[in-house]
Structures are given as C-alpha cells and as structure tokens.
Amino acid sequence: MRVDFYQLSRDPVDVTVGKLARKVMQAGERLVIVAQDEGQREGLSQTLWGQGGGAFLANGPADQPHAARQPILLSAECAAPNDARMAILADGKWREEATAFDRVMLLFDTEATDDARTLWRDLAAREAIDNRIFKQTPEGGWREGR
Template sequence: MRVDFYQLSRDPAELVVPLIARASKGAGEKLLVVAADAAQLAAIDRSLWETLPEAFLAHGYADAPHAERQPLLLSHDCEAANGAKFIALADGQWREEAQNFERVFLIFGDDRLADARQCWVMLGKLDGVERRFWKQDGGKWREGP
C-alpha cells in the first residue's frame, strides 16, 4: 500500500481532488473520494465539473443508482461500490478501512496537521506501507521529507 500525504497550504481539497482524480484515471484506476461532511462532497462535486472542464471526469455519489459504474465515486464511507483501488480522504481524517486500498491520498490542512503526523508515525510501523509527503509550494506540489 502507498499513502500520499497532501498538505494543503494554498488550495482547498475541492481543487486538489480533481487533479488526483485525473491522475488516477490516467493510471487506469477508479477512485473513491471520502469526506464526512456533505457540504464538502458537494463542493468537490461542483469542482469536478468546473476545475478541468476540458477534461471532464465522470463521477457520481455512492448512494445514487449505478454507483458501481462510476470511475469516480463520492462517498461518506470507505465502501467502494465501483471497485476502486485508490481512495482520497478529502477531509483529512484517516480511516482504518483505507488500508484495504492499494493507494491512499490523505488530503489535509493545518487544522489536521497533528492528526496527519500521528498517522505518518503509525503507518511507518506497518510492514509494506510506502509513505510520501507532498506540500504546496506556490502553484506546484513538491515532495517533502
């Protein structure tokens, strides 16, 4: 399992998720996007329509009909009705169920920094977990220590 930690400094998760979704699609993978807050999921839904209009990303909600057909699924929990192997935890909250995915994107802001650090340490104690840390530097992402 690979876990990518994305520390937000400039853009909110709503603008980062479409980039991760596009990269996942480019890798031929389905993605599950998880957030506990319905308003955040709605903002991500809107952003998927508006952020990259030239590269529309088909998506839907986990509780909607035909969820299993969606390449990108928005949900409140870690159940991948679409068979996704990649998961984006858009609200910065680690969920143990994420360990069932091949790749995890933990997207967090300053308000979740302490939680992300604890998660980094916890995952470092597990066998077979590759961790990477990314931070926004202006308009670009750079890999950190």
C-alpha cells in the same frame, strides 16, 4: 499499500481533489473520494463536473444506482463499489478501512498537522504501509518531501 500525505498550503481541498482526480483518471484508474460531510461531497462533485468543456470528471454518489459504473465515487464510507484501487480522504480523517486500497491520498491543512504527524508515525510502524509526504510548491505543483 501506499499512503500519500498531502499538506495543503496554497490550494483549497476542492482544487487539490480536482488535480489529483485528473491524474488518477489519466492513469486509467477508478477513484473513491471520501468525506463525511454531505455538503463537502456535493461541492467536490460540482468542482469535478465543472472542470469545463470536455475536461469534466464524471462522478456520482456511492449511494445511488449505477455506482459501480462511476469512474469517480463520492462517499461518506471508505468502500469501493466501483472497484477503485485508489482513494482520496478529502476530509483529512483517517479510516482504517482505507488499508483495503492500493493507494490512499490523505489531504490535510496546517491546522491538522499535529494529527497528521501522529498518524504518520503510527502508519510508519506498519511494515505493509509505505508513507510519503507531498508539499505544494508556490507554483501550485507538488513535490515529495520528508
């Protein structure tokens, strides 16, 4: 499995989730976006729906009917009723259940850097996990770093 650490420096969580979710959808994959706070999940949902015109990203809550049909689920739990193989941990909190996914994107800000470093070392010690770090460029793109 692969864990991508995304260090937020320029764009806020909602903008970053929108960019990453669009790439996941373009790759033909399904996605689970995890955040403990219901208000954050609702805000992320509005951001995804509000992309504008035909560019919206269809999504729904994991605890509602027809969750299995949603291309993007928003959930407090790290589970995939829609059979997603990718997850975004939008609230920056690691959950051991995330290891069930093929790829996990952990978003964290500068205040959580020390926690992210500790988690990085813990996951790097596991042979089955491939860690990568991505840092935002001044232009808003992402580059893989060290």
